[in-house]
Amino acid sequence: MVTITGLRGIPTISKVCDLPQILIKTIKKGHFQIADGDIICVASKICSLAEGDVIDLNKVVPTPLAQKIQQRIPKKDERLIQVIIDQTGDPNGSKLEISGNHIGAWLPNGLFLTSGGVDKDKNNTAITLPKNCDLIAKRISKAFYQELGIETSVIITDSDGRADKKGANQVAVGLYGLNGLRTNKKTGTSETLCDLLAAAAGLVMGQRGINIPLACIHGLEYEKATDFSIANTVN
Incomplete structure (x- = not known):
């Protein structure tokens, strides 16, 4: 069974900082459960604030x-x-x-x-978006392994609207540790797995004002890959 849980209590990011360490401290303080193979989705906005992209x-x-x-x-x-x-x-x-x-x-x-x-x-x-969201995803994944002893894949997500619809959805703008594409074995067609996961995480993370910029997706089987970038998902 696939489950999605949001991390609450992340402090407001107001200046350049070490985001992975802030996330780790919040995880430890709240006894937030993360396991090997989980997929961590992190909102691009807190990444931008931590990187100083203001x-x-x-x-x-x-x-x-x-x-x-x-x-x-x-x-x-x-x-x-x-x-x-x-x-x-x-x-x-x-x-x-x-x-x-x-x-x-x-x-x-x-x-x-x-x-x-x-x-x-x-x-x-x-x-603005960070210059390299793939690198930020990698840093978070590596820090989680070093500090928490767990291997996770990470997706950086961003809200994106469409001209023909109201509201917004979440899409992937950076990733590390997984193949962002998944092929349907029956039809041979590909789907953008990282976007599906980002959208699913959005159910918990919500939009502005919710203050849940991190969600953990647990229980999904997927192809792990450390050499896949967000650029591999575009035409």
């Missing part, structure tokens, strides 16, 4: 392109639009897709995310 919007100067897009989507802060453009690595905006009031962006690692994974936060700041 931008002061007061210091962002919008380009003419950002200003032009803002005219199409008045509710979007033109400075935030500029941050989204910057995340794509293409100042010309060719990696943006605009539909209605939504901006989608292709990132350098091949992922396509709503707003390029950028979130507007309090105090006039923007939070």
Whole structure:
């Protein structure tokens, strides 16, 4: 039987810190149960905060392109639009897709995310995705083994909306310790296992305000792999 449990009590991350150690301390304090082979899903936002991926919007100067897009989507802060453009690595905006009031962006690692994974936060700041979520997943997995003596796979998750639906889902933006793809032996078709797991973890982790940025998935049989990256899941 597959079970999903959320870790409560993780302190608010407000500055650059050693996230794996904070998670480990919280796990020990709460006697949170994790076993060998479990899959740990961690929200990208706390990873970003721990890595210092926070931008002061007061210091962002919008380009003419950002200003032009803002005219199409008045509710979007033109400075935030500029941050989204910057995340794509293409100042010309060719990696943006605009539909209605939504901006989608292709990132350098091949992922396509709503707003390029950028979130507007309090105090006039923007939070961007970490540069290498696979590496963060690896660090967490290695720290859990060193400190807790358990071998886990780790998925970094991010909320992602769709222009045709309300609300948001969770998708994988980084991983370590598992093959992110799974092939159906009957049909020969592949499915993105890491996204299925991220979405399942979202049932427990929820969206903003829930404060459960870590979920443990227990009891699933899957292919372990230490050489698989999120880039292997994109076209």
